[in-house]
Amino acid sequence: MACLYVLNLNFTGVVSMISLFGFRIVCVALLFLNVPLATFRADVRPETWQVVVDAGSSKTRGILYLLSGDAVTPVVEYNSKLPLASYARVPDDSGTLLIAPLLDALERLAGDKKYGLEKNTVRVNVLGTAGVRELSADQQDAIYKAVNTSILAKGWALGQxxxxxxxxxxxxxxxxxxxxxxxxxxxxTLGIIEVGGPRAKSLSRSSLYRWTTQTSVKMLVQ
Structure with missing residues (x-):
């Protein structure tokens, strides 16, 4: 299991890391939140694969990424119209009826493109968003327990x-x-106002600066 690591950052630190490691590398570090930034040097990081499952309020989307040097390439994608939160009353089914078939589809699509995956080295990250946040802590825990079980049963590695x-x-x-x-x-830089699902979000450089100087960026490390 990964352990929680807390790294205090300010905006200057983020910019410094971008200058040192490259923007795409920092982006991946933020996206996966599970390795220390120092391991992301393009000259030492080996080629790896990761799956990111975006468990939104209206659908569940899985993307298989190839990470090589400073390049982050989405290789295949598969979408399910079923949101993870819809399994609140039947949490065991979230693994067997949603996540497992989604991973099977990604593996099949990668095979169609002649990519051979060593699944036990490919970490699967399942990130629940607005829909899952509406559930109770117990409901979320039950769903994620089933998701973890299915990921491992299918031979993949656990990510976040x-x-x-x-x-x-x-x-x-x-x-x-x-x-x-x-x-x-x-x-x-540009700010954003994202309107979608049950929540709206806005962020700009100034708001990122305020947030990063007042709180911590949480990362998971091996």
């Missing part, structure tokens, strides 16, 4: 499995937006 808060979602969206716009190294 749990619920992320709206601030995490906002940071991910802000990082992705400014990377896609080519503003990663700029002082003139």
């Amino acid at each position: 499995v749990g619920t992320i808060d709206g601030r995490d979602e906002g940071i991910f969206a802000w990082v992705h937006l400014n990377f896609l716009k080519g503003l990663a190294m700029s002082d003139n």
